Amino acid sequence: MGWSLVVPLKPLARAKSRLSRAAGEEFRPRLALAFALDTVTAALACANVQDVAVVTDDRLAAERLAALGARIVPDTPARGLNAALAHGAGVVRARRPGAPVAALNADLPALRPAELELVLHSASLFPRAFLADAADIGTTLLTATSGRELEPAFGGASRARHLASGAQEITGPKAPSVRRDVDTGEDLLAALALGVGPHTALQAPRLVAGAAAPEGSKRLPPPQVRASGA
Ligand SMILES: Nc1nc2c(ncn2[C@@H]2O[C@H](COP(=O)(O)OP(=O)(O)OP(=O)(O)O)[C@@H](O)[C@H]2O)c(=O)[nH]1
Numbered sequence: 269m270g271w272s273l274v275v276p277l278k279p280l281a282r283a284k285s286r287l288s289r290a291a292g293e294e295f296r297p298r299l300a301l302a303f304a305l306d307t308v309t310a311a312l313a314c315a316n317v318q319d320v321a322v323v324t325d326d327r328l329a330a331e332r333l334a335a336l337g338a339r340i341v342p343d344t345p346a347r348g349l350n351a352a353l354a355h356g357a358g359v360v361r362a363r364r365p366g367a368p369v370a371a372l373n374a375d376l377p378a379l380r381p382a383e384l385e386l387v388l389h390s391a392s393l394f395p396r397a398f399l400a401d402a403a404d405i406g407t408t409l410l411t412a413t414s415g416r417e418l419e420p421a422f423g424g425a426s427r428a429r430h431l432a433s434g435a436q437e438i439t440g441p442k443a444p445s446v447r448r449d450v451d452t453g454e455d456l457l458a459a460l461a462l463g464v465g466p467h468t469a470l471q472a473p474r475l476v477a478g479a480a481a482p483e484g485s486k487r488l489p490p491p492q493v494r495a496s497g498a
């Protein structure tokens with residue numbers, strides 16, 4: 269099955285606000301862009317992904333993500349994440365009616381194509397399905413096969429909302445990199461331990477691990493860069 273992925277991305281100046289403490293205001297936007305570049309690079313390398321549409325109004329991110337091969341869809345101003353996802357899925361299906369679509373967060377810097385492939389394969393067995401985030405509270409991926417609307421209910425405790433909406437939770441494949449979203453400094457340390465993509469690896473050593481080490485002196489460990497395509 270050739271999935272069309274819809275990746276939402278806030279304007280970088282506002283993105284990943286919960287990383288302010290760990291990253292500082294100078295690096296937070298750079299880090300948000302690095303996460304998105306690594307997420308989309310891995311998604312485009314996934315064998316059962318046909319294309320990736322990024323819903324964003326950020327000019328720099330749009331330019332860099334388009335250069336990777338993503339399609340850029342302008343956001344629906346001020347209507348929020350779920351409106352952006354529904355709009356992106358609509359644009360995808362206007363071009364490819366009946367396409368299986370998946371919403372994938374842009375904050376998965378450790379994403380591995382082979383793990384995403386397994387999750388999407390499992391999801392293809394259900395009309396709608398989702399993967400919970402590493403904390404088992406939110407959602408990193410929501411899918412809808414041909415003929416079904418995505419009906420996104422992301423934000424905060426979205427795992428329970430997606431379950432209540434009738435979507436099937438994907439629990440079979442071991443896919444820690446697809447579940448490892450990064451909202452805080454501690455999440456970033458966990459992603460670095462899994463091994464991040466090259467864009468995040470370049471940025472991470474510049475950061476002081478403020479959130480993970482409140483006393484403020486400890487630097488983040490050297491990042492492990494995952495081998496491309498692994
Ligand atoms: N296009 C678009 N994407 C959004 C919007 N709000 C959130 N996102 C994206 O949705 C995904 C999940 O959101 P969060 O994990 O909360 O990321 P965030 O909003 O940058 O982080 P915080 O500022 O810390 O809440 C990320 O890829 C965000 O960039 C929106 O209004 N429009």
Ligand SMILES: C=C(OP(=O)(O)O)C(=O)O
Nearest residue numbers: 406407422423424426451
């Ligand atoms: C967007 C979500 O949550 P968070 O903002 O905590 O990443 C979600 O998991 O639905």
